[in-house]
Amino acid sequence: MKKLLTVGLLVIAGSVSAAQYATVVGSQEVMGSRSIPSQSCSNVQVPVYGSAPSNGGVIGGVVDRTFGSTSGLVGAIVGGVVGSQVGGGSGKDWATAAGAVIGAQAGDARSRRHNQVIGYNTRTQCHQVVTNVQEVSGYHVTYEYNGMYFTKFMKYRPVIGSKAPVDINVR
Secondary structure, three states, X not given: OHHHHHHHHHXXXXXXXXXXXXXXXXXXXXXXXEEEEEEEEEEEXXXXXXXXXXXXXXXHHHHHHHHOOHHXXXXXXXXXXXXXXXXXXXXXXXXXHHHHHHHHHHHHHHHHHOOEEEEXXXXXXXXXXXXXXXXXXXXXXXXXXXXXXXXXXXXXXXXXXXXXXXEXXXX
């Protein structure tokens, strides 16, 4: 019976753990970086292209409304003159009219090809901006226990001199 009691006590003693405390003696910040995306917007002036109105005052305005542009009027005149050189009799009249119409269209088309900036529109233009921020991601904490030093990573900074529980197992 004594033998059984001795073996039982040895088994219990082998699995005993004692609550002990280590002392926090230091902590070192661990830096990390984090990217913060954002959007930056600004207003910009965008050119508007088109045919500039005639500078010819009232006459230029009438020409623009009738022929599309001053170039259209010049084209109609040149086309009419060229058309009048073709054919004879009533065919000559038709050729003159057709030359004037074709000349007006050709002159107006030429005028449209030479578009100018006639104004500006304000547009909002945005682009992605990423800002990298350095911040503390945790702490390397140093503990002292019975003359031995241990380091552990922690998310928060403990108070220097505070006590932290440690597990000691006897085997």
